[in-house]
Structures are given as structure tokens and as C-alpha cells.
Amino acid sequence: MAAMISIQNVYKVFGVNAKQGLEMVLQSCDKRKVLEATGCSVGLTNVSLDIEEGEIFVVMGLSGSGKSTLIRHINRLIEPSAGAIKIRGKDVLKMGDAELRKLRQTTVSMVFQSFGLLPHWNVIDNAAYGLFVSGLSKKAARAQAMPWLEKVGLADYANKYPDELSGGMRQRVGLARALTVNAEVLLMDEAFSALDPLIRHDMQDLLLELQRSLKKTIVFVTHDLDEAIRIGARIAILRDGELVQVGTPQDILQRPANDYVRRFVDKRGNTEVSQPSAEVAHA
Amino acid sequence: MAAMISIQNVYKVFGVNAKQGLEMVLQSCDKRKVLEATGCSVGLTNVSLDIEEGEIFVVMGLSGSGKSTLIRHINRLIEPSAGAIKIRGKDVLKMGDAELRKLRQTTVSMVFQSFGLLPHWNVIDNAAYGLFVSGLSKKAARAQAMPWLEKVGLADYANKYPDELSGGMRQRVGLARALTVNAEVLLMDEAFSALDPLIRHDMQDLLLELQRSLKKTIVFVTHDLDEAIRIGARIAILRDGELVQVGTPQDILQRPANDYVRRFVDKRGNTEVSQPSAEVAHA
Amino acid sequence: QTKPAWCAADKPVKFAGITWESGQFYTELARFFVENGFGCKTEIVPGSTAVTETALVSNDLQVWMEQWGGRTDIIRKGKEAGKVDLVGSLLKDGTVEGWYVPEYVVKGDAKRNIKAVAPDLKSVADLPKYKDLFKDDEDPSKGRFLNCPTGWDCEKNNNQKMKAYKLNATYTNFKPGTGGALDATIASAVERGRPILFYYWSPAGLMGKYKFVQLQEPAFNEACWKTIFGSTTDEACGSATPSTNLSVGVSTPFKKDAPEVIKFLSALQMSGDQLNPIIAEMGEKKTPAADMAKKFVANNKAIWSTWVPASMVAQIEAKAK
């Protein structure tokens, strides 16, 4: 059986001179050089990945290493500069408009790093948005969204507007919105980053529960190694758009592929002071 | 000597019927009741705090518990419904326009949870914004901002615009902007939430260094208990707008004031599954 | 030849810019003499009729050629207040105003293959019979009479005539708003060979361009005219519009300071036969009015030499070459 999500040799270069940039990348120039020479940011470099059905797949990496770019490719919010993306063996890039809409409505839903709520809709309507889209009546959609709002602890705020919420509350509205549609694949881009440890823990439980009982496939971007280890079946680590290592938490912790990964996982509970690393200086 | 920042019996109620809401709060109705009865969100309830010069003061609490609201009061981005805020003994609420501007330019600078970058300015100009405001020439300001951009690892992106950056990169621009002005007080609202462990660690070091060498006073909102313990001299814990406990990390860890705090700090490294708590369900 | 006091004070003589052809011609003709004969500086100030008339009353303009005996209230009020005066008589036989239909409506036009649709239409009294011919699109049960532009004296006169000729039951009194709209409607009908009933006047460019037939009205009658002109009575009785004097409007201060020019303007007169070909040429060949005026002066010394002092004739003649 084909993997649920299969990403094959994907490249992404942003910018006006993207073509030129891509050529440099293909000649394996590094991200920084490309930026200097063409003004293009390299998002992804030759990334290939298979994500199986029902697994929670965690993506980690430095800030700016291409995690959001990668996850956005899966539902084709970004067109790759080169490469192919397949969901259940179907090439997402070759889908027509209707097919792509269908995919997004039923198969893949997403939580955005910057929330992406509709500012003119109140919380319950935002949460029900995906159901509205799929053609459910307003009333039915709201009724279906309400339990999820309760799950994320925002039932009392159903009639408030996004600008009346705190950052973490907005994030939870985005979470509820993605969960309501009951899609098979969940793309979660730092979906818990604005949450406190208590709620975060509950949300992690919720995810694990979903994955266990409903066999959801979840692609989860996070910066929190504890979180990654707790929920991730496999963890991928990106660096400057390149995939550095993919493996079980065990693998990653015990057999880091290189120094970069080692330092990444070393930070766990590590509290001694260190000098800014070369990596950081031009991430 | 007076405390650097002194917050005295501050209440904040949001909404059209704020007056009515405040009355209910003063009669010690709880947040949820007020919301149901008046549609007002309670931001803060009778919060009093003293923050000393040169200390890193960490604020924690559930999502929506009033952390951002509290920190925004310090530089009077929000007017309290009741109470007083003093910086070095001076009442911020009684300041005239010019005095308040002076305070914000030189004494207090802030990193926003939602970044608040100027979308039409590039990274270096955003970083230099505070210096522009204080009247420095464009050239001088940019020159002064550049080292800070380097410190946060974005020197290569100086000419990019915010919409060309990843979430964490935007956050670091906000960080650089706040650091460039070299203010005595830094208000940091989940300033590291979008950063990966490596960069985050470096940034924590940077803060500690600043505090040590330049005696900066830092008010730091975070959800990461490790972070709080690592950098905080004292930690305050909020719940539904009320201050539940203030103390050294030691205090908090070993002598939690109540069950809520205990559960908050318990989560540290705790990976067993638990049911969503009552707290969470209507935070 | 001494300059008039007005011009000696170095003030320009400002003429109202008239937009129709005969008016433009008269204006340029007068300017030619005022500049070359009397040595004044002149200017033409454009504007809509109401605006330039208002400016004449307040002496912002000095000369308004081709005034239709005070067609509008502005000049009449100004005259009553002593701020303007009307002098001269530009057209020998005066003006003609009346109700018209295109010639082909009555006689047909063999060349364009148009049959005469109303061979018996002679006078306004025949109109009720032909109401379907002049059908009003907005109210197809009636005919349409195209009145004079809104607000002019002729519009009010025609309102009364509608009553006098008892046409209100069979015709709508359609006000075209502006002269241009009236012209366009007539031109469109004529180009398409359609019947149309309208008010018009002469001298006018359109009169030379197309052939119209004037409908007979009861002969001019002083008593009845009083029920038409300046009246709103319901008991109007019919009367043709009397011929009016085509005069020159001048501001009082100018009149006082340039009597020589006033004398010239009072003498300036042409006959319809002289004027009509000029208008026709302007319309067809789009010759600028100034060129036409110069050409006229060059070729018609006999006519204009009576307008100016003898001492000026040679000088004018020289400038016209």
C-alpha cells in the first residue's frame, strides 16, 4: 500500500528570481549563498518523505528551516519549484480545481501557525467554517462545531470575535476549526505553541486519542522536544530546507545523524550557558 | 527605594458594559459569571505586584488568564478599569502625553505576542524602529540595529519584508526591535514561543547576559516552565485574572500555593495521560 | 481717432463668448472693429449663457452680442436695475420664432424616398389630428411637442400657447432642457426622415442646414400676446410670436465710458440675406468666426462703412487685407 502522504524530491525557492535560485540550489549551493546572490529564500531542498496512515509525524528544525513551507506543500497551499507530492498515491499537483477542493474539504485539514481566523466571524462560526464550506447548513455546522469548542475550552466564548481573544485562545479556535471537519490528515503548524502547559498537555492527549481511535494521520510541527517525543511516532529534522534525519524518537535521541541533530536533542533539560552557535547566526 | 514597577490593585474588564462588569468583579463574582451576565471578559482582578530593578520576572498562567493584559498595563497600552501602575514610583496613569512617550521611548520596550511588525518596512527598518522614534538619523539607527539583527541571526534578511519571513523569524525581528532601544525595562510577551530549542536557548542566554551586565529589568511571559525556571528570579502565576502565587522558582516548585499551581508545575516532564481538567474546560 | 475713455484707461473690452454661429460671427465682427478701429484691447470670455449674462450685469463683461430682446430674466432684471442696456438692431427684419415640422412631413422627399405623411398639416389647429404621428415615447397616447429649452422666455410662451391652442389633452409639452438637446433631437429625426414637431427660431444654424415648415398661428395680436408673454393664465388666446429685435447687450459703465463704441454697435446691422450664407458656411466648412468676420469686412465695405465714422474706414480697410 502506498504511504498516506508521499513527498518526493521537493524543492521550493521563494522570490522574484526563483528560477535562477532553483538552478543554484540544484547545483547544491547553500541557502545563504543563494540568498546573497539572487535575493531568493530557499524553502526546501530535495525533501523526500513518506508518512504512513495513522501515524503522528513530527517535524522539527531551526526557525526558518522550512517546516511551515513543507507542511503547506501537502495541501498545495504552496506550489513546489520542483518535485511531487502524493496523497494516497494521487499526485496533488495534478489535481484539478474540484478535486483539490474535495481533498482539502475532506482529507486534509490544517492548523496555521499564525491562526488565520476570519476576523469578521465569531468564534463558533470560525470553528464551523470547514463544515460551512462542505455545504452543511449553518445550524447543523454550528451544532457540530460546539463540542469541539468545548473540548478546547472555549464554549463560553462562542459569540466573541477573534480580536476579543488572547493569543492562546485564538490558537485554540484554529485548532477547533481543523478538528471539526474530521479529516483523515491533520496538518498542525506549531498548533500548541501559544498554549500553557496544562492545556497543552490536554491537547496532546486529545491528539493521541484521535490518532488511536480514529486512525488520523497527523503531521505536527513543533519546537518542543518533549512534545515531539511524547506524541511523535517519527520525527523529521530539517535544516536550511534539507532533511537531516528522520526516525523514531528513540533513533533521534540515541543515534543522532550528525552534530546538528545532537545539539538539537542535547538541549533537552540542558540549562548551562552556551555561546550563540554558528548555525544560529545565519539561520 | 521604590520598586522598579509597582502594580497596585489593578482591575481590567473588557467589553461594552465594562462598568457593569467591573462592579460584578468588585463583588467578587468569578470570570465566567461575569462573561455570562454581561458579555464582558475579565482581564485582571485585583492584581498587585512589585518588580524590582534588575530582576527577571516571569509571568505564567493558563491561556486567557490575563498575562498579556497585565504586561500591556505596564506601558499603558491598556488603561486599567481600576488601580494604579507605577514605574520608579511615578504613576503611569497620570502621565501626560509627552511624559508617556518619553517613558516608552527610553524606559520600557516591548516584544509582542503577535509580533506587531510594520508590514511595509523591511527587517532592518523594523528593528531600528524604536531608534527612529527617538529621533536618531536613519543611518545611525540602522547601524545601531544591525548588531542586534546579527545577534538574533537575521543579518542576512535585513532587506526582506515581514511577509517573506517564517513565524520564528518575525518573532526575532520583534525581539531585535525591542532590544535595540536599550531600555531599562523589557516587556516580553511570549517572546520565544515561536523559536526552536537551539535559538531559544541562545536567546535565553542573551537575556541573562543583558540582565547581568546591564541590570535590565525584564518582565517575561512564557508557557515553558523550564524556561521560567531557568531565567526567572521570581515567577508569578495567574489564573482567571487573579494572581495566585508569586515567588522564586524554588518556592513555586516546592511550596505551590494551591492545587492549581501544583498541577501547573507538576506537568514538568510529566508524560502520563490525564483527562481534560475542569480548569481547562472553561479557561 | 481718439480712443474711447474705457480703452484709454487700458481696460480690455470683454466680450461674452457666444457658442452658436451667428453670435460668434457678430462677436468677432464687432471685435474686429473695436480692436482695429477704436484701438481697444478685447477679450472673449467663454461661458454658458446664464453665466456670461450675469457677468455682463456685474460689468465683469462689457459686451454681449446677439441678445434676443432679453430672452432671459437675467438681462431683464439687469436692465431694470440700470446695470445693462440693449442697443442696436443687428438683423434688419428681426427674428422669427414659431412651431415647425420638417418639410418632408408635409411635402415628402422624393430623393430620400419619404412620403408626405401629413400633407394637410398647415397650422397649429391641425395638430390634434396628427398626435399619433408625433407620438411621445413616454406617453404613447399623446403626441410630443418639443418646447424651447427650460427657463427661456420662449418656453414660458409656448406653455401658454399649448393652452391657447388646446393641445394639452393631445400633446405632451416636452422640455428638452438645453438648446443642444433640442438640436440633437431635431437633427436625429431629420436624418432618419421621421416626423417631429418642435419650436424653433431664426437666425440659427440649423435653419440653414435643414428645410423646415412653419405652422401657421393666429396673427400677432397685442391683447392675446399679453396672455402669453409673462402670463400664466389658463385663458390664453392664440397669437404668433412677434418678431423681436436682435440687439447688443452692454454694461452701463462701459456704455458711459465708450460712447463711440456704443454708437458703432447701434449702427451695426445686416440683413438676413447677408447673414444666412455666412452661418451656413461656418456650419459646413467649420470656418472660424474670426476668419469669416475678416472676410466679410474685406468684401463688404459698402455695408460696414455706414457703421463707423468716415475717418475710420481707411484704417479698417487696411487691417482687413
Add this chain to the structure above:
Amino acid sequence: MDTSVFLKISFADALNAWIESIVVNYGDFLHEVSAFLLQTLLVPIEKFLIAAPPVAVLAFIGVVAWFGLRRVGLTVAFVASLYFIGCLGLWEKTMQTLAIMLVSIILCLIAGLPIGILMARHRWLSRVLTPVLDVMQTFPMFVYMLPAVMLFSIGKVPAVIATLIYSLPPLIRLTELGIRQVDAEVREAATSFGASTWQILLWVQLPLARPSIMAGINQTTMMALAMVVVASMIGARGLGEDILHGLTNLDFGKGAHAGVAVVILAIVIDRISQSYGLTARQRAALSKKGG
């Protein structure tokens, strides 16, 4: 000034000849179209407004205003101002003007919104149509007014055409602007749930472009009402007649009466249409404030 550097070009005669040939060849047909529009659309609306008892019209407008505004005070003020127009003796003319304006504004909405939306969606269309809008707004209507009369007969039809040409562009432009300004992140998130183009349009783009679109509707209303006099210049009955009359007879008073009526009409139409553009949230805030 020496203008000898310029070549001599003129298309005036060719244009005149061309228009004449159009009049000759298509004039009859267009006159019939025009008569048809008159009979089926413009005249019935006008007749209805004039025939209805003023009290009924006032009451109807009051109800419409109240549903939009939900403020008693404003509604009363609007009805009172319209009553005031009646007191000036201009009721019938106002209804004539109102008929033309309603038709024009509604046609503007029907045409303007979709065009603006399409222009926001397709850059090439925007490139092609922007100069057309420029021409519509600046090519002086006094030039095409008379050809329009020759083609469509004098009266209401060319008046509506001229009003449309002149007052449509601001709505189109501001609709396009509003939609283009919609936050890309919100739009992306909305797309990610598989929304169709229509859903995105109705749920995201139009609501978020609302302030801009409402400004466009406001400008279109204002421009249309500013055309009242021009409409009367080509034979449309209504308030413009009185203004032309006042103009040629130095009777500002009469013109001012009609002018005041136009302004009242403009403000009432604008405020009512704007009120129907309020969001649920704004409406709730309003009804909480004003009792």
C-alpha cells in the same frame, strides 16, 4: 508660443460622418429599444411613485430606513426631510428624479460589483478596464450627450445612460481595491478548507472588502445624484428642471429649493444603503447604543 512642432491631425469630420451614419442606420432601432425601456421600466416606476399617495411613500421609506438603521431618531429625521421636500412643492419632481436615480444606482450595483470582483481576480482584466474607467469618468459627457440623444431619443434613457457611465467607475474601482487588500493569510487559511471561489468571495473577500465597497456605493450614489441637472439638460423631467430654470432666470431661490431636495435625496439614499451594509456585529453595537 510656437506650436509648429506639431503635425496637423483631425478626426473630427470622420467622427461626425460616422455618428451620422450610425444615426441613419441604427437610429430607428435604438429609438425603439429606448421606447421599450421607457415603457417597461422607467415610466412604470415613475408613474407608480407619482401615483402613490405621498404619505404611503413616506411611510414605506420610513420602514425601510428603520429596518436598516434601527434608530428611531434618524428614521424620523429622514422621513421629516422628505416631507420637507414636499413642503417646498417639489414632491412630484422629486419622485421623477428618484425613479431615474433608483434605476441608475441599482444598475450600477448590478454591473459594478461583478466587474470589480473580476478585476480584482484577473490582473489582465484590470489592466484592460482601468483605462476604460478613466475614460468613462473624464470624457466629458457634454460631448457624448448629444450623440446619445440622437441615438436613444431625448429624455430619460440617455439620462440613465449618462448617469451610469459617470457613476459606475468609483464602485468598480473601490470594489477591486477592497478585494485586493484582503489579508493574504486569512485568504490562504480560508482556501485551505477547500472553499470554492464563490464561498471565498461571499464569506471572506466581500465581507473583508466591505468598508471599501461601501465607500464605493457611497461615491456612486453621490455621483449619480450629482447628475440630476445633466439628466434634465437632456430632457429628463425632475428636480433638474427647476435648477435649469433658476439658472436662466437668476432665481437662486428656486434652484436652491431643488438643490436642497437633491441633497436630501442623496443623503437619505446613501444612509439607508449604507445601513444595509453594516455587519451583524456593528448592528448589535448600534442597537446597544442608540435606543
Add this chain to the structure above:
Amino acid sequence: MDTSVFLKISFADALNAWIESIVVNYGDFLHEVSAFLLQTLLVPIEKFLIAAPPVAVLAFIGVVAWFGLRRVGLTVAFVASLYFIGCLGLWEKTMQTLAIMLVSIILCLIAGLPIGILMARHRWLSRVLTPVLDVMQTFPMFVYMLPAVMLFSIGKVPAVIATLIYSLPPLIRLTELGIRQVDAEVREAATSFGASTWQILLWVQLPLARPSIMAGINQTTMMALAMVVVASMIGARGLGEDILHGLTNLDFGKGAHAGVAVVILAIVIDRISQSYGLTARQRAALSKKGG
């Protein structure tokens, strides 16, 4: 229709008497003011434009356009269109119109931006001025045209006044709209660094309101150019004269020549002014694309 429900009210006579008294009492003074403005502002600009050799004017406009647009093709196209106006024999009249339009548009900018900014800042001012703007846009200028001529004498000054009254409102409205739409979070962050009202205005509000303000400038330009004919109706020389002439003599061709000149002028002024409103970023993107 029964209009007996209406009381009889008329302020016409009172108004006429009032205007007359104003003319008698202040007419001379205002005429002098008007003459002063003419002599110091309008006439010199016009004289300069007319006296300058057309080639110099064309070259100057070309340079200005190039600095704004940075596109050779467009610049050439604009200069060529202006040259084309000269070929139509309308150079002098175009310069006369240009003089009035430049003055009007610049005065609009000087007045409109600050008023719009203040209206965005103060709700009460917005409440007070919005109806005034409505009146400015819809009260028919044909009503106040004659009083204006009586007060300020015939010619350029009342023409500029009428143009200002009519074309100022869109700029004010869209400036207000743009500033009100600025994201509250960005504004808050900008404030938090102690920026003064001016700094917020210049660095945050105006740049972020830019698209809306530029649309306002565009509309103001369009409206001003749409007033060319009216300006000539009240005695300003220029392209409007030819249009009026075409109107009374059924000579569309002549009117169309002038109309084309007006459109070209409008587009050139608009595109150049818009190009100076581009951001550094847009400019960079442009110069990368178009060589």
C-alpha cells in the same frame, strides 16, 4: 397624486434677498480677492505653461514621468499622447486647462489629506463633516454657479472654487477610510515605542492607508478633470470651450477632440501622481520587471 398633506414652505425669496445683499456688501471685496488670486497664482502658471515651448513642456513631463514610473515604454507613450493633443491643435487650450487643474488638484491635496486625517482621528469631526461632504458632492453646482460668478467675477477663480468643492470629497473620504482601516495591532505596537502622533501618522497610518489614499487621489483627479466643461461654463478658458462649442453646434467632432485631450490629460496626471505614491518595494519590483 394628492400633495395636500404638505405644508407650504419657501425660503426662495429670503435666499435671493440674502445673496443680493451679500453681493452688494461684499462683492467688491471678493472681486478684489479674486483678482489677487488670479494675478498671483492662476495667471502666472497659465502664462508660464503657454509661453514655454511645447517641446520643453513635453520634455519636462517626460522627465517627471520617468522618475515616477521608471518605465521607458510608458513614459514615451505619455509624451506621445500629449504630443498628439498638440497635433489636434489644442495645445494652448490644454495648457490653460492644465493650469487650472494643477492648481485645483494641488489645493485638493493640501486640504484633503489633513482633513481626512483629522476626521479619522476624531469621530465628532467625522460626524460633522460627512454631511458637509455629501452637500459638496450633490448640491448641484448649477445652483451656486451664478452666485459664485456674481461674487468672484467670471473666470478662473469661480472655476477653481467649483472644481475644489466637487473633487475634494472623495480624497477626504478615502483618506479617512484608509486610516481607520489600519490594523489595530500594528498601530499598538508602533505606539508602544513612544512614537509621537506625527510619527505614527507618517510611518504607520499614511503608508498603510496608502492604497486607499491613492484611490482617493485618483478619484479627485478624475472628478477635477470631469469639471473641465463646467469650468468653461463659468468663464475659464481651455478645452471646455471647444466642448461647449461642439455642444451648441452639433459638432461632436470638435467636442471629441477636446474630450480626447481631457482624457489624455487625466490619464497622464493620474498615472504620474499614482507612480509617485508607489512604495520603495513596489518600485523595486517594477524596475526588476519592466526594463
